[in-house]
Amino acid sequence: MRSFPLSKPPIYSEIFFLNKFDSSSLRFPTSFSLNRYFSRQIWWRNMACSTQNASPSIQTVSISYSDLQDKKADLSTKIEEGLGPNGLGIISISKVPGFSSLRRNLLHLSPRLAHLPEEVKTTLEDPDSRYNFGWSHGKEKLESGKPDTLKGSFYANPILDTPTTDSSLIQRYPSYCQTNIWPGDALPELEPAFKALGKLMLDVGLMLAYHCDQYASKWMTMGDDEGLEQILLRSRCHKGRLLYYFPAQRSDCTQDAGNISSWCGWHTDHGSLTGLTCGMFMRDGEELPCPDSAAGLYIKTRNNKIVKAVFGEDEIAYQIGETTEVLSRGRLCATPHCVKAPKGEKAFGVERLTFALFMQPDWDESLKFPGEVHLHQELIMPNETLTFGEYSEKLLDKYYHLK
Numbered sequence: 533m534r535s536f537p538l539s540k541p542p543i544y545s546e547i548f549f550l551n552k553f554d555s556s557s558l559r560f561p562t563s564f565s566l567n568r569y570f571s572r573q574i575w576w577r578n579m580a581c582s583t584q585n586a587s588p589s590i591q592t593v594s595i596s597y598s599d600l601q602d603k604k605a606d607l608s609t610k611i612e613e614g615l616g617p618n619g620l621g622i623i624s625i626s627k628v629p630g631f632s633s634l635r636r637n638l639l640h641l642s643p644r645l646a647h648l649p650e651e652v653k654t655t656l657e658d659p660d661s662r663y664n665f666g667w668s669h670g671k672e673k674l675e676s677g678k679p680d681t682l683k684g685s686f687y688a689n690p691i692l693d694t695p696t697t698d699s700s701l702i703q704r705y706p707s708y709c710q711t712n713i714w715p716g717d718a719l720p721e722l723e724p725a726f727k728a729l730g731k732l733m734l735d736v737g738l739m740l741a742y743h744c745d746q747y748a749s750k751w752m753t754m755g756d757d758e759g760l761e762q763i764l765l766r767s768r769c770h771k772g773r774l775l776y777y778f779p780a781q782r783s784d785c786t787q788d789a790g791n792i793s794s795w796c797g798w799h800t801d802h803g804s805l806t807g808l809t810c811g812m813f814m815r816d817g818e819e820l821p822c823p824d825s826a827a828g829l830y831i832k833t834r835n836n837k838i839v840k841a842v843f844g845e846d847e848i849a850y851q852i853g854e855t856t857e858v859l860s861r862g863r864l865c866a867t868p869h870c871v872k873a874p875k876g877e878k879a880f881g882v883e884r885l886t887f888a889l890f891m892q893p894d895w896d897e898s899l900k901f902p903g904e905v906h907l908h909q910e911l912i913m914p915n916e917t918l919t920f921g922e923y924s925e926k927l928l929d930k931y932y933h934l935k
């Protein structure tokens with residue numbers, strides 16, 4: 533039997549784990565006790581304004597698309613190096629045909645969406661799904677408990693506009709089963725651009741999942757339909773998130789310097805694999821290089837080091853989510869990550885745009901939570917079996933205190 537992973541549904545991310553990470557990693561006692569090493573290049577950045585928080589930048593382990601496509605290729609060394617017990621928990625795929633232009637097309641629409649009139653954005657909101665479809669701004673909470681107004685998100689299932697017409701399912705799992713909400717006349721380009729990039733990132737992610745299964749089969753037995761690839765292939769739950777990080781105000785650029793999670797709090801994604809584009813920076817409609825080399829995606833390693841994860845604009849990165857940790861029985865651990873905002877004068881007015889694809893199992897997919905994986909122990913008994921939908925419901929109840 534093999535189980536594999538899932539990724540996170542949007543809502544959970546920033547809300548959950550911040551305080552815990554910042555106060556000594558309560559959440560990953562077993563994973564962080566393992567020693568990680570990095571065989572990739574590490575360099576220390578000299579941060580202009582603050583050296584006390586300097587973290588090393590680490591280039592992600594990268595696999596070319598042509599190698600990934602080859603089902604006969606043995607990529608287990610790279611998978612181990614990037615995602616295995618000593619890896620960073622993120623891997624990138626280079627030279628994916630068509631990716632760069634699909635990324636640019638979609639990311640350029642992010643500020644246009646964020647700047648639509650408020651009354652138009654309100655029509656794109658979906659409170660029934662706890663803002664897990666359509667436009668969401670200020671609905672999630674920060675570490676401080678205050679609403680997160682630092683970024684806006686647009687969520688949709690890039691593969692299925694209507695995952696189901698069964699009204700009892702829609703009522704039970706609204707964050708997965710609702711119908712997509714597109715802006716139509718207000719921004720007609722969004723739907724095709726979102727679907728095209730989401731579909732490509734899913735296809736590439738499925739290829740990666742195939743190689744993860746090959747790697748996992750070295751230490752676990754699994755039936756033909758139990759691998760990550762098959763779980764993700766049959767899922768109706770994949771979710772894309774187009775992110776818009778609002779520009780820092782002049783005061784923010786010079787103050788609040790040291791906080792690494794200043795744009796997006798520490799969290800793990802709760803699905804299987806999360807595809808990520810490299811963030812794009814813009815000011816007044818013009819793309820520009822990142823104004824502060826310290827800004828960007830940070831990851832917490834298993835031996836509790838914080839590093840900046842670096843990958844190219846033309847690469848798609850994939851991170852491990854909680855359900856992969858469950859399905860791999862703790863061998864492939866969910867990756868704690870956050871985003872640091874740029875600071876300094878040059879950061880004034882600069883916005884960040886990116887896209888995440890949460891590849892996650894179907895709401896009906898059964899997951900066995902092995903005793904050795906210590907995720908949400910207060911909610912889940914060792915060796916309990918839950919569907920992904922039930923698991924998500926438990927997390928929602930936990931974090932939203934509904935029950």
Ligand SMILES: O=C(O)CCC(=O)C(=O)O
Pocket residue numbers: 545773775796801808811829869871886888
């Ligand atoms: O903005 C990013 O690069 C990461 C976003 C993220 O972690 C998420 O949406 O879960």
Ligand SMILES: [Fe+2]
Pocket residue numbers: 545799800801806869
């Ligand atoms: Fe995330």
